[in-house]
Amino acid sequence: MVKRFFWVAIATVFFLFHLSVGSVNAVELTEATRTIPYDGTGKTATLTEQEFANGQRLFVQECTQCHLQGKTKTNNNVSLGLSDLAKAEPPRDTLAAIVDYLTNPTSYDGEDDYKELHPNVSRPDIYPELKNWTKQDLTDVAGYTLIAPRLDERWGGTIYF
Numbered sequence: 001m002v003k004r005f006f007w008v009a010i011a012t013v014f015f016l017f018h019l020s021v022g023s024v025n026a027v028e029l030t031e032a033t034r035t036i037p038y039d040g041t042g043k044t045a046t047l048t049e050q051e052f053a054n055g056q057r058l059f060v061q062e063c064t065q066c067h068l069q070g071k072t073k074t075n076n077n078v079s080l081g082l083s084d085l086a087k088a089e090p091p092r093d094t095l096a097a098i099v100d101y102l103t104n105p106t107s108y109d110g111e112d113d114y115k116e117l118h119p120n121v122s123r124p125d126i127y128p129e130l131k132n133w134t135k136q137d138l139t140d141v142a143g144y145t146l147i148a149p150r151l152d153e154r155w156g157g158t159i160y161f
C-alpha cells in the first residue's frame with residue numbers, strides 16, 4: 001500500500017514537471033514573441049531563435065550580475081522593465097534605443113554622459129569585457145532585453161518587494 005502511494009507520487013511529480021516545462025517553451029518559441037519594436041516609428045524587428053539564444057547568453061555573461069531578472073542592483077528606480085525603459089529620455093523601449101544605450105549610455109533624463117559609469121562598447125579601455133562584441137552581438141542583447149519581460153512576468157521592478 002505504501003509502495004503504491006510512492007509510485008503514484010513520483011508519477012504526479014513528473015506529470016506536473018512536464019506541464020510547467022511545456023508551457024514555458026510554448027511562450028519562448030513563437031515568432032510573435034521574438035518580434036519587438038525596432039525604433040519609435042512603428043517598425044519592428046524579429047530575432048531568429050539563434051539571435052535570441054546569443055543575446056541571452058551574452059546577457060547572462062555580462063549583464064545579469066547587475067540586472068538579474070531585469071532589476072537593477074544599485075538603482076531600483078531604473079530597471080529594465082518596459083515601463084521604466086519607456087519613461088527614460090529618450091525612451092529606451094526599442095531595439096535601436098538599447099543598442100544606442102550600450103554605445104553611448106546616459107543618465108535617465110538624458111542629461112549626463114555615463115560612458116565611464118555603465119558598460120558600453122565605446123570605452124574598451126574601461127570595459128574590456130565588451131571589447132570583442134560585434135554589431136550583431138549588440139543587437140542580439142538589446143533584442144533579448146526586450147523579449148525577456150514577455151517570458152518572465154516578474155522581470156523589471158524593484159529588488160525589494
Ligand code: HEC
Nearest residue numbers: 062063066072074075078079084085088092101107108119
Ligand atoms: C556593474 C553593474 C551593471 C552592469 C554589468 C550592467 N548594468 Fe545596465 N545599468 C546599471 C545601472 C546602475 C543602471 C542605472 C543607471 C542610472 O542611474 O541611470 C543601468 C541601466 C541600464 C539601462 C537603462 C534602463 C532604463 O530604464 O533606462 C539599460 C538598457 C541597461 N542598463 C542595460 C544593460 C545591459 C544590456 C547590460 C549588459 C551588457 C548592462 N546593462 C550591464 C548597472 C549595470
